[in-house]
Amino acid sequence: MSSLAQSVVQSVDWVAIAPPTIAAVVGLLVLVADLFVDDRRKALLGWVSVAGLTVSILALLPLLDGDRSTFCLTGDGDVCSYAADRFALVIQFLVLGGALLAALLSMTALKDGKRELPEGEYWFLLLSSAAGAALLPASRDLATLIVALEVASLPAFALVGIRLGDKRSSEAALKFFLSSVTATAVSLMGISFVYASTGTLYLTEIADGIRQVDGQFHTLAQAGVVLTLIGFAFKTAAVPFHFWVPDTYVGAPLPVAAYLSVVGKAVGFSGLILVTVVALPSYADVWGPALAVLAALTMTVGNVGALRQRATRAYSAVRLLAWSSVGQAGYLLVPIAAAAYSDDAEKAIGSTVAYALMYAAVNLGAFAVAALVARAKPLNRLSDYRGLYAASPVTALLLGFFLLCLAGLPPGVIGLFAKVTVFSAAVDAGLGWLAVVMAVNVVIALFYYLQWTALLFRAPEGEPEKHRVPVPLTAAIALTGVLGIALSGAPQLVLRFSDTGLF
Numbered sequence: 001m002s003s004l005a006q007s008v009v010q011s012v013d014w015v016a017i018a019p020p021t022i023a024a025v026v027g028l029l030v031l032v033a034d035l036f037v038d039d040r041r042k043a044l045l046g047w048v049s050v051a052g053l054t055v056s057i058l059a060l061l062p063l064l065d066g067d068r069s070t071f072c073l074t075g076d077g078d079v080c081s082y083a084a085d086r087f088a089l090v091i092q093f094l095v096l097g098g099a100l101l102a103a104l105l106s107m108t109a110l111k112d113g114k115r116e117l118p119e120g121e122y123w124f125l126l127l128s129s130a131a132g133a134a135l136l137p138a139s140r141d142l143a144t145l146i147v148a149l150e151v152a153s154l155p156a157f158a159l160v161g162i163r164l165g166d167k168r169s170s171e172a173a174l175k176f177f178l179s180s181v182t183a184t185a186v187s188l189m190g191i192s193f194v195y196a197s198t199g200t201l202y203l204t205e206i207a208d209g210i211r212q213v214d215g216q217f218h219t220l221a222q223a224g225v226v227l228t229l230i231g232f233a234f235k236t237a238a239v240p241f242h243f244w245v246p247d248t249y250v251g252a253p254l255p256v257a258a259y260l261s262v263v264g265k266a267v268g269f270s271g272l273i274l275v276t277v278v279a280l281p282s283y284a285d286v287w288g289p290a291l292a293v294l295a296a297l298t299m300t301v302g303n304v305g306a307l308r309q310r311a312t313r314a315y316s317a318v319r320l321l322a323w324s325s326v327g328q329a330g331y332l333l334v335p336i337a338a339a340a341y342s343d344d345a346e347k348a349i350g351s352t353v354a355y356a357l358m359y360a361a362v363n364l365g366a367f368a369v370a371a372l373v374a375r376a377k378p379l380n381r382l383s384d385y386r387g388l389y390a391a392s393p394v395t396a397l398l399l400g401f402f403l404l405c406l407a408g409l410p411p412g413v414i415g416l417f418a419k420v421t422v423f424s425a426a427v428d429a430g431l432g433w434l435a436v437v438m439a440v441n442v443v444i445a446l447f448y449y450l451q452w453t454a455l456l457f458r459a460p461e462g463e464p465e466k467h468r469v470p471v472p473l474t475a476a477i478a479l480t481g482v483l484g485i486a487l488s489g490a491p492q493l494v495l496r497f498s499d500t501g502l503f
Contacts, residue, residue: 011070011072012070012071013068013069013070013084015059015062015063015068016063016068016069016070016082016084016138017070017082017084017138018056018059018062019056019057019059019060019063019092019096019134020056020092020131020132020134020135020138021131022052022055022056022059023052023053023056023096023099023127023128023130023131023134024127024128024131025052026048026049026051026052026053026055026056026127027049027052027123027124027126027127027128027131028124029048029052030045030048030049030052030120030123030124030127031120031121031123031124033045033048033120034119034120034121034123034124035120037120042110042119042120043107043110043111045119045120045123046103046106046107046110046119046123046472047107048123049103049123049126049127050100050103050104050107050472052127053096053099053100053103053127053130054100056096056130056134057093057096057097057100060089060092060093060096063084063089064089067083067084067085067086068083068084069082069083069084069140070082070084071144073202078204079202079204079205080140080202081139081140081141081143081144081202082135082138082139082140082144083138083140084138085138087137087270087273087349087353088137088138090353090357091136091137091266091270091353091356092134092137092138094262094263094266094356094357094360095130095133095134095137095263095266095267096130096134097360098259098262098263098266098360098364099126099127099129099130099133099259099263101258101364101368101476101479101480102126102255102256102258102259102262102263102364103123103126103255104472104473104475104476104479105254105255105258105367105368105371105472105473105476106122106123106126106253106255106256107470107472108371108375108470108472108473109253109254109255109371110122111470112375116163116164116165116166117162117163117164117253118162118164121158121162122159122162124155125155125156125158125159125162126155126159126259128151128155129151129152129153129154129155129156129159129259129263130152130263131151132148132149132150132151132152132153132155132267133148133152133263133266133267135147135148135151135152136148136149136152136267136270136271137266137270137274139274140202140203140204140274140278141201141202141203142191142194142195142201142203142206142275142279143201145271145274145275146184146187146188146191149184149187149235149267149271150184152263152264152267153180153184153235153267156176156256156259156260156264157173157176157177157180158173159252159253159256159259160172160173160176160248160251160252160256160260161173161174161251161252162253162256163253166251168250168251169251169252169253170251171247171251172247172248172249172250172251172252173248173251173252175243175244175247175248176244176248179234179241179243179244180234180235180244182234183230183231183232183233183234183235183241184231185231186227186230186231186234187227187228187230187231187232188231189227190223190224190225190226190227190228190229190230190231191224191228192224193220193221193223193224193227194206194210194221194224194225194228194279194280196217196220196224197209197210197213197217197220197221197224198210198213198221203274203275203278203279204278204279206279206280207278207279207280207281207282210279210280210282210283211282221283222283222286225280225283225286225287226286226290228275229272229275229276229287229290229291232268232271232272232275233294235264235267235268235271235272236265236268236269236272236329236332236333237264237265237268237298237325237326237329238294238295238297238298238329238330238333239294239297239298239300239301239302239326239330240297242298242301242302242326242329245322245323245325245326246305246319246322246323248260248322249261249318249319249321249322249325250315250318250319250322254318254367254370254371254374254380255367255371257318257321257322257367258363258364258367258368258371261321261322261325261363261364261367262359262360262363262364265325265328265329265332265356265359266356266360269332269336269352269356272336273336273349273352276291276336276339276340277336277339277345277349281345284339284340284341285340287340288337288339288340288341289337289340291333291336291337291340292334292337292340292431292434294330294333294337295330295331295333295334295337295434296330296434296437297330298326298327298329298330298333299327299329299330299331299437299438299441300330300437300441301326301327302323302324302325302326302327302328302329302330303323303324303327303441303444303445303448304444305323305326305327306320306323306324306327306445306448307444307447307448309323309382309448310382311381311382311383311455312381312382312383313381313382314379314380314381315379315380315381316380316381316382316383317370317373317380317381317382317384317385317452318370318380320382320448320452321363321366321367321370324406324445324448324449325363327441327445328359328363328406330438330441331355331419331422331438331441332352332355332356332359332422334351334352334422334423334425334426334431334434334438335348335349335350335351335352335355335422335425335426336348336349336352337426337429337431337434338351338425338426338428338429338431338434339429340429341429341430341431342425342428342429344428347425347428348425348428348429351421351422351424351425352422354418354421355418355419355421355422357487358405358414358415358417358418358487359406359418361414361480361483361484361487362401362402362405362406362412362414362415362480362484363402363406364476364480365398365399365402365477365480365481365484366399366402366403366406368473368476368477368480369395369398369399369402369477371473371476372392372395372469372473372477373385373388382452382455383455385399385452385455385456386455386456386458386460386461387456387458387459387460387461388455388456389456389457390459390460391460392469395469395477396456396457398477398480398481399453399456400453400456400457401481401484401485402480402484403449403450403452403453404449404453405484405488406445406449407442407445407446407449407450408442409446409449409450411488412484412488413487413488413489413491414484414487414488414491417491419438419442422438423435423438423439426438
């Protein structure tokens with residue numbers, strides 16, 4: 001074999017790439033199987049998808065022994081396109097676990113949908129998006145990063161607008177599509193500027209090369225950093241790039257909204273961490289202040305938006321969760337901004353990862369209960385939750401627990417613990433003003449979370465309506481409840497993720 005051919009041949013570590021690969025392969029199998037499965041047995045496709053996502057999660061276990069890399073440059077094993085390190089594994093667990101819970105919610109939604117939702121296409125799109133989302137945190141070059149981002153995003157557009165004959169769903173998909181395409185275009189321009197400045201796409205080589213950029217390329221490199229940040233700010237729903245969130249969550253099928261609230265955020269934040277802290281640490285003076293301002297704006301606008309929701313307005317419960325997710329995105333941005341000022345950037349990034357794990361568990365739980373209530377009351381108003389305790393005590397107690405976790409109040413100890421971790425990251429980095437803004441926003445959020453929680457235990461208007469819970473929905477609510485309670489009982493487990501292995 002010629003030396004040129006040898007230079008482009010790369011060995012593939014199939015064990016390292018197994019988690020996203022399994023999700024993608026099962027997605028293709030489900031799409032093909034849909035052609036041959038009778039309409040009365042379409043539910044089998046859902047169970048196959050759930051099994052596929054479960055196997056993808058189990059495929060993470062062999063990778064816990066140590067860091068593994070693949071698709072490396074021949075002759076330089078340290079420069080790779082894919083790395084299954086601690087950071088990647090934690091985010092992959094979050095992403096695939098979130099997709100699994102969304103799949104359990106989807107099984108009930110598809111059954112209730114009376115053929116408004118095409119099942120084969122739905123499962124293919126969900127699994128494809130999950131595969132892209134699992135690939136992204138392991139990406140270690142900008143080309144793979146953008147491809148993974150689009151593989152995660154493109155099926156999500158279709159999932160938002162998949163409900164047949166629903167104008168609200170189509171409008172939501174269009175808003176989501178246009179905003180996301182704009183974000184990608186801006187990111188690509190920024191990445192092209194970074195590439196022009198450094199001559200490489202590998203994150204570790206960019207980190208070395210961008211320090212030695214010629215003076216004539218310095219402005220180009222700075223513009224590239226700013227444009228790349230703007231693109232990822234769209235993906236994370238940071239203010240002022242958040243305008244698509246409320247309408248998209250309301251127009252999408254509820255399991256898809258739950259998926260976007262957790263998996264979509266994990267994708268955006270992991271990409272943002274890789275671009276800023278890994279590839280561009282020498283430009284912390286550019287992205288640090290920008291992210292700090294974005295964090296303050298995002299948490300404030302998100303919480304004020306949630307506070308303004310009226311209990312009797314149609315879909316007010318979903319809108320509150322949507323605005324709340326914008327506010328939570330602000331908290332998640334704080335430690336990334338702190339990493340620019342901190343002597344221990346890894347600890348700061350670990351705070352974001354720990355907060356994301358808490359948020360994923362309890363937010364998916366809240367959406368699972370919302371999906372249950374929506375079966376009887378499709379308009380999903382906050383007032384529809386009045387007296388839920390009288391109709392379904394366990395469900396009401398779990399929803400109350402999830403809301404208290406999001407608020408950061410006992411007995412939601414894990415929520416309090418995660419907020420303190422983020423708060424301390426800001427204080428340790430010398431961002432006292434941002435810590436004060438966060439404290440004010442936590443107080444604002446307490447009001448609307450406690451207001452919703454109080455509704456659950458008020459006397460119902462009329463006879464309490466019993467909610468029959470299908471098996472997949474029961475499993476989703478139970479899994480999130482057990483995870484939230486277990487983490488509240490042993491919050492120190494979250495500290496184990498402060499060592500991300502990125503450095």
